[in-house]
Structure formats: C-alpha cells, structure tokens
Amino acid sequence: MDTVVTVAQIALGLSALLAIARAIRGPEIVDRIVAVDLVLLLLAAGVGSEAAISGSELYSAIAIVVALIAFVGTVLVARFVEWRDVP
C-alpha cells in the first residue's frame, strides 16, 4: 500500500508541476485560473490519498475542504474577471 500511495503522490506532484507551468505561461488570466484550480484539486487528491495508509478520516476531510476552497476561489476570480472592465 505504501508503494501505491508513494507512486500516486509522485504522479500527482508531477501533474501539479505541469499545471503550475500552465499557470505561469497563461497567456490569459482565465488560463491561469483553470490551472490554479487544478493545482488545488491535485493537492486535495494528494492529501486524500494519505488516508489509504493511515486510515484516518482527517485526510479525506482536508481534501474536501481544499476542493471547496478551490471552488470558492475560482468562482470569485471568474466573477472579478468578468466585471473588472465594466465601469
């Protein structure tokens, strides 16, 4: 089980690097929001996978909270992007 989780977390980390690369390259702000949202979801998956070893519900709960923060952040910034040019 430890090996599986280690492999999973390395894969998630590499994916997050890819998403961060997209966040840096953009080119538009919406691309960056999509990428950062994805980074948070990958982070949630990484934390959640820890529960497979420890069996503790705390990790899954943290995963939910991170995913919800990602959602709220995305919605906020999307609204901001849409309305920042409106006088």
Add this chain to the structure above:
Amino acid sequence: MMVIGSIVLLMGVALSALSAFGVWRFPTAIARMHAATKSASLGLALVVLGSGLAASSPGIIGIAALTTALLFLTAPISGHLLGRAAYLTGSTDYRFDALAGSQPIALRLESPSRADFSLLRWTGLIAIWVLLWRDFSVGSILGGAAVGFIIELSRRSTANPVPVNIPALARFSLFYLVALVRSNARVAWEVATPFQDDIDEAIVAIPLSVASPQAALLVANAVTFTPGTLAIELAGDPLTLYAHVLHFEGEAELRSEISRLEKLADAVFTRS
C-alpha cells in the same frame, strides 16, 4: 479490499494526471476547461473513494460520497462562470458562434421573491449536521438546529417548488454516470492524440423545451459532463442553452442528444 482500493486510487490519479496534461496541451482556455472540469473532479472523487476502500474505512467511504456529491454540484457552476469569463475576455475565433452579435451576456440576478422555509428541510439539515459530527448529544442537535435555521431563513426561492420523482432521478443519475465515463474517455483520447490539427471549437445554441427551471438546470449541469460539451450560458425566453463544443459537427446531432436529456430531466420533476 486493498487491491480494489489501490486500483480505484490509481485510476483517480491517472484521471488527475490526464487533466493536467490536457490543461497543458489544449490550445484555448475553454478547451483546457474541458480537461479540468471533467477529469479532475472524477479523479479526486476516485482517489478519496480508493483510499477509503484500501483502508476499509466506512467513514472515509462516506466522506468520498460527500466529496462526489459536492464536486458534481460545484464543477458545473465553476465551469459555467469560468466559461463565461473566458468567452467575454478571450479572443478565440470560432468557426461557428451562436453568441456572436448578441448583447454582452449580462448578470441576471432575479430578485428573490419570497422566503422559503421548510420544516422538512430544516430537519434534514439537522440530521446531516449530527451525522457529520457523529455526535448525538443535545448540544450537537441544538448546534445543528441553529445553523440549519440560519440557512433556511437566508434561503430565497425564485422558482416554483416542484415534486421530485425518485425513480426518474435514479434513471437520470444512471444516464449521467454513463455520460461521465464516456466524456472522461473522450478527454483521455483528446489528450493522447494530436489535437491541435483538428480543433474545431464552436459555440452552439440549443433552445430548451423543458417544463420547469429546475429541469433546465439539471440539463445544463449534465451537458457540462457529457462528452465534448461545456455549458456556457442559460438565458433568454424561451430558455436557450449555449454550449461550447470541442469538435463542431453541426447542431443537429447535439440537439437529439439534448432532447433525450430533456425528457429524462422533465421526468424527474413530474408527479408519477
């Protein structure tokens, strides 16, 4: 149990990695959202579920169910808002664009019509609270009652209440699940094959003929999770659904698929 859990967990990781590749590879913001909204949500749900199965913990499996429900409520919302922002600020040239020339999409917050307090829903909220805390003391129930009361008081409804048909809801969910698996397979295919060459993004308009706004909402949510489409806007009278498609093959095919969705969604909100 351990083996099944590991397999589910690794499937979730594969989907998550896939969506990261998609976000890296796809050429435009909305195309990237196709990868991010469809695969990453299912990926996270599978990772939490796999961990619960591997640890044989009913608690974690319960949290996995909650995660799945939350993600499937939130992903279409953020997809819709981001899609709108991307459309309004982006500079993509669509070969076919049903929204072109229309007024800039305006924020239409309908004024809340009336408070909508339901004793049944309040009791349900208290039950969820107590189950989440797994603490059946009087204090926990009172806490749940206080929070539930505030939620119910602040709730405003603009749509008329409609009955929910449970068997029809189950049928709809099954259809939704199949569409979800198909759309993830589709995203996987798009990520794995050369994509840049045959990209043909378009915004299509599909007039909806559903009986209630609730059914329209279900259809819009489901469209975000069906292969190759992402709901961008739901507006107008009659209600028209504007969706972004990855590969434009004409509106007719999409219409027939959505009319099937409409029938399923309408059945959910009719008394049996």
